[in-house]
Amino acid sequence: MKSRVxxxxxxxxxxxxxxxxxxxxxxxxxxxxxxxPGAAQGDQLDKGYKLYLKLNGDKLPxxxxxxxxxxxxxxxNPDAAKRLAQELIVRDKVQFLTGFVWxxxxxxxxxxxxxxxxxxxxxxxxxxxxxxxxxxxxxxxxTLWQSSYPLGQxxxxxxxxxxxxxxxxxxxxxxxxxxxxxxxxxxxxxxxSIRTPMTSTDFIPxxxxxxxxxPDAVFGFNPAGKQATAQMKAYTDLDLHKxxxxxxxxxxxxxxxxxxxxxxAALGVxxxxxxxxxxxxxxxxxxxxxxxxxxxxxxxxxxxAVGAWDAMDMIFHAIREQKGNVDPDRTMQIFxxxxxxxxxxxxxxxxxxxxxxxxxxYLREVRKVGGQLANVELExxxxxxxxxxxxxxxxx
Ligand code: PHB
Numbered sequence: 001m002k003s004r005v006x007x008x009x010x011x012x013x014x015x016x017x018x019x020x021x022x023x024x025x026x027x028x029x030x031x032x033x034x035x036x037p038g039a040a041q042g043d044q045l046d047k048g049y050k051l052y053l054k055l056n057g058d059k060l061p062x063x064x065x066x067x068x069x070x071x072x073x074x075x076x077n078p079d080a081a082k083r084l085a086q087e088l089i090v091r092d093k094v095q096f097l098t099g100f101v102w103x104x105x106x107x108x109x110x111x112x113x114x115x116x117x118x119x120x121x122x123x124x125x126x127x128x129x130x131x132x133x134x135x136x137x138x139x140x141x142x143t144l145w146q147s148s149y150p151l152g153q154x155x156x157x158x159x160x161x162x163x164x165x166x167x168x169x170x171x172x173x174x175x176x177x178x179x180x181x182x183x184x185x186x187x188x189x190x191x192x193s194i195r196t197p198m199t200s201t202d203f204i205p206x207x208x209x210x211x212x213x214x215p216d217a218v219f220g221f222n223p224a225g226k227q228a229t230a231q232m233k234a235y236t237d238l239d240l241h242k243x244x245x246x247x248x249x250x251x252x253x254x255x256x257x258x259x260x261x262x263x264x265a266a267l268g269v270x271x272x273x274x275x276x277x278x279x280x281x282x283x284x285x286x287x288x289x290x291x292x293x294x295x296x297x298x299x300x301x302x303x304x305a306v307g308a309w310d311a312m313d314m315i316f317h318a319i320r321e322q323k324g325n326v327d328p329d330r331t332m333q334i335f336x337x338x339x340x341x342x343x344x345x346x347x348x349x350x351x352x353x354x355x356x357x358x359x360x361x362y363l364r365e366v367r368k369v370g371g372q373l374a375n376v377e378l379e380x381x382x383x384x385x386x387x388x389x390x391x392x393x394x395x396x
Contacts, residue, residue, distance in 0.1 A: 023063050023064075023065065024063055024064045024065070024324040024325070025064075025065055025066070025067050026064065026065070026066045026067070026095050026096070026319050026324060026326060027066075027067045027069060027092060027093060027094040027095055027096075028066055028067070028068050028069065028094060028095070028096045028097075028098065028312075028315060029069050029071065029084075029085070029088030029089070029092060029094035029096065029097045029098070029099075030045075030049055030068050030069065030070045030071065030098055030099050031071050031073050031081065031084050031085065031088075031097070031098075031099035031100055031105070032045040032046050032049075032070070032071075032072070032073065032099045032100070032101060032308075033045075033072065033073055033074065033075050033101050033102070034046070034072040034074075035072055035074050035075075036074050036075040037075060037199050037201075037226075038075040038076065038101055038102065038223070038225065039075075040225040040226055040257075040258075041101040041124075041223065041224055041225040041304055042072075042073075042101055044101075044257060044301070044302050044304035044305045044308070045099060045101060045123055045124060045304050045305070045307070045308040046070070046308070047291070047294075047295060047301070047305050047308070048123070048301070048304065048305035048306060048307065048308025048309040048311075048312075049068065049070075049098075049123075049308040049309070049311070049312055051290060051291060051294055051295075051305070051309065052308070052309045052312040052313065052316075053066070053068060053312065054294065055290060056312075056313070056316060059316065059320075060316070060319060060320060060324070061319075061320060061323045061324055063324070064319065064323065064324035066316075066319065069088060069092055069094060071084045071087075071088065071099075073099075073100065073102070073105055075102065076101075076102035076103075076104045076105060076169070076198065077102075077104075077105065078104045078105055078107070078108035079108075080105075081100065081102075081104075081105035081106075081108045081109055082108050082109055082112065085097060085109040085112050085113075085120075086112060089112060089116045089118050090116075094118065095118065095119075095326050095328075096118070096119055096120075096121065096315050096318075096326075096331075097109070097113065097118055097119070097120040097121070098120065098121040098122075098123055098308075098311045098312070098315060099122075099123055099124075099308075099311075100122060100123070100124060100125040101124045101125065101223075101304065102124075102125055102223075103125045103126060103127030103130065103169065103170045103171055104127075104169070104170070105125060106120075106122050106125030106127065106130045106137075107125075107127055107129075107130055107133060107170075110130065110133035110134040110137060111133070111134065113134045113136040113137055114133075114134040114135065114136055117136060117328040117329070118136060118328060119136045119137075119138070119318075119328055119331045119332055119335065120134070120136060120137050120138075121137075121138055121139070121140060121311040121314055121315060121335070122137065122138070122139040122140070122141055122311070123140060123141055123304070123307040123308045123310070123311035124141045124304050124307045124308075125139075125141070126139075126141055126142050126143050126144055126171050126174075127143075127170040127171060127174070128143045128144070128145060128170075128174050128387065128389045128390070131354055131355040131356050132354075132395070135332065135355075136328060136332060137355060138314070138332070138335040138336070138338075138350055138355040138356075139355065139356050139357055140307060140310040140311050140314055140348065140350075140357050141303075141304075141307040141311075141357065142273075142274055142303075142307075142357060142359070143174065143356065143387040143389060144171050144172075144174040144175040144178060144221065144250060145174060145178040145387055145388045145389040146274070146357075146359070146361055146382075146385055146387055146388065147175075147250040147251060147271075147272045147273050147274070147361055148174070148175040148176075148178035148179040148182070148219075148221070148250055148272070149178040149179070149181060149182045149388045149389075150182065150272055150361050150381045150382050150385075151179060151182065151219070151248065151249070151250070151271070151272040151363075151381075152178065152179040152180065152181060152182020152183035152184075152185075152186070152188075152219075153182040153183070153185070153186050154182075154272070154363060154381060155179070155182070155183050155186075155188060155217065155219070155248060156182065156183050156184075156185070156186025156187055156188040157186065158217075159188060159215075159216035159217045159246070160188060160189060160216055161188070161189050161191045161215045161216050161217075162179075162183060162188060162189075162190060162191065162215055162216065162217045162218065162219050162248075163190070163191055163192045163193070163194075163209075163210045163213055163215040163217075163218045163219070164176050164179060164180065164190060164192070164193045164194070164218070164219045164220075165193075165194045165196060165203075165206050165207070165210060165218060165219070165220050165221075165231075166193075166194075166195055166196070166219075166220070166221040166222070167195070167196055167197075167198050167200070167221060167222045167223055167227070168195035168196060168197055168198055169198045169223075171221070171223070172195060172196075172198075172221050172222075172223075173195070174389070175221035175249075175250055176193060176195070176219075176221070178388070178389065179219050180193075183219075191213050191215050192209065192210070192213050192215070194206050194209060194210075196222070198223070199227075200222075200227065200230075201226065201227065201230045202230065202234070203230055203231040203233070203234035203235075204234045204237065204238065206234070207231075207234040207235055207238050207240060208238060210240065210245065211238050211239075211240055211243060211245065214243070214245070215245060216244075216245070216246065217245060217246040217247070217248050218235070218240065218245055218246070218247055218248070219248050219249055220247065220248070220249035220250075220253045221249055221250050221252055221253065222252060222253060223252065224252040224253075224255040224258070224302065224303075224304065225255070225258065226258070228252060228253050228254065228255050228258050228262075229258045229261045229262055231253060232247075232253070232254075232262040232263070232265065232266055232269075233262075233263075235247050235265065236263060236265035236266075241265055241268070246268070246269075246270065247269045247270075248269070248270045248271065249269075249271050250271060250272065250273060251271045251272070251273020251274070251275065251276070251303060251364070251375065252273075252303075253269070253271060254266060254269055254271050254364075254366055254375055255302045255303065255304075256275075256276065256277035256278075256300040256301060256302045256303070256375060257299065257300055257301065257302035257305070258302070259300070259366070259373045259374070259375065260298075260300070260372065260373055262366075262373065264368075264373075266366045266373055267366055267367065267368065267373070268365065268366060269365070269366045270363065270364070270365050270366075271363075271364050271366075271375065272361050272362065272363055272364070272381060273303065273361065273362060273364065273375070274303065274345045274346075274359045274360060274361055274362070275302075275303040275306045275344065275345040276362065276364055276374070276375035276376070276377055277300040277301055277302070277374070277375070278369060278374035278375055278376055278377070279344075279345070279346070279362075279377055280377075281344070281346060283342040283343065283344055284344040284345070287301065287306070287309070287344035288300065288301060288344070291305065301344075303345075306343070306344050306345055309343075309344065310340065310343050310344075310345075310348065313340060313343075314335060314338050314340075314350075317334065317338060318331045318334045318335060318338075321334050322334070332355075335350055335355065336350055336352035336355060337350070337352065338350045343359075345359060345360070346359065346360045347359070347360070347384065349384065351386050351387075354386070354387065354390050356386070356387050356390065357387075358384045358385060358386050359384065359385060360380050360382065360383050360384065360385065361380070361381050361382040361385050362377040362378075362379065362380055362381065363377070363378050363379045363380075363381050364376055364377050364378060365378055
């Protein structure tokens with residue numbers, strides 16, 4: 001506290017003496033995956049953050065600037081995540097932390113954010129309980145309950161028997177649990193459930209078991225990236241679509257940055273998610289155009305790039321509101337009241353009670369639009385939807 005007062009006095013002196021506004025730099029520690037099997041997902045966060053900084057980096061009060069510090073967590077690696085966060089807090093003295101594709105990493109640094117009082121904005125890590133682990137965490141991404149529970153309810157009206165195949169880590173377990181609840185409460189029957197190794201790239205053995213059970217549909221969740229394409233390939237290679245087994249899941253299984261690699265067998269796959277690159281909202285059209293201009297006409301942004309974009313927007317909002325003199329408790333208050341009507345995904349806001357995101361969940365179908373595969377939004381299944389798990393499990 002003493003040093004903060006001293007710093008602002010020094011700044012004041014500088015303003016008075018020179019008549020110009022003192023430079024103030026806000027440091028933001030950004031942790032994503034640049035190496036290992038999760039690098040494709042990490043690249044999405046990197047691209048979203050950098051695009052935001054390039055287009056909005058100067059939209060700050062006079063004399064205030066940000067210094068982003070990018071770090072590689074190497075994948076779902078809680079030890080590396082903790083080490084990075086510690087270095088960013090202690091050595092680099094960052095005032096904000098953001099990042100993490102991976103839930104185990106977000107969970108691992110939660111105690112540090114509380115001890116050091118450094119606000120952390122989760123741009124992806126979706127494990128349902130992460131914001132409950134520290135009062136200095138807010139999340140702009142999603143929970144798997146937000147997509148899988150309404151999908152289960154919808155599926156109960158369209159299918160009788162479903163097989164679930166999810167990645168074997170917390171978000172996968174949550175997707176399975178949420179889908180199963182929505183589907184069974186609506187009268188559906190789960191005929192089998194498989195949990196696949198988290199870094200699996202060969203889904204043939206699992207999809208064969210699904211095919212043998214002859215369900216009406218298979219519900220999938222995997223951590224996007226190349227795994228989404230690998231699971232789609234197994235679905236195609238084993239002709240599950242020709243066997244009349246519909247592929248449904250969270251938007252992770254048809255993630256937009258990979259969709260063009262999935263081939264026409266992806267046509268007709270139904271998902272529920274909060275973001276589609278094909279969505280026809282003006283804010284999204286502008287975002288996709290800026291993304292393509294920056295990274296190449298052929299590339300589409302995926303939901304993780306949007307998570308990073310929105311995370312940075314929320315951090316910039318807090319910096320602006322405090323004119324660069326950021327205080328962690330004030331920042332958390334500002335986060336709790338954050339609203340953005342113009343996120344690429346549609347309107348979003350932070351639920352002040354849980355510090356988790358409220359957003360629309362869209363039912364989508366993979367179709368061809370202008371010769372390209374696209375997640376076409378058919379219907380808004382839930383509007384400004386809170387994480388249903390937290391609604392079912394209120395703190396005691
Ligand atoms: C997570 O670790 O929370 C996670 C990773 C990849 C996804 C979704 C969630 O696609």
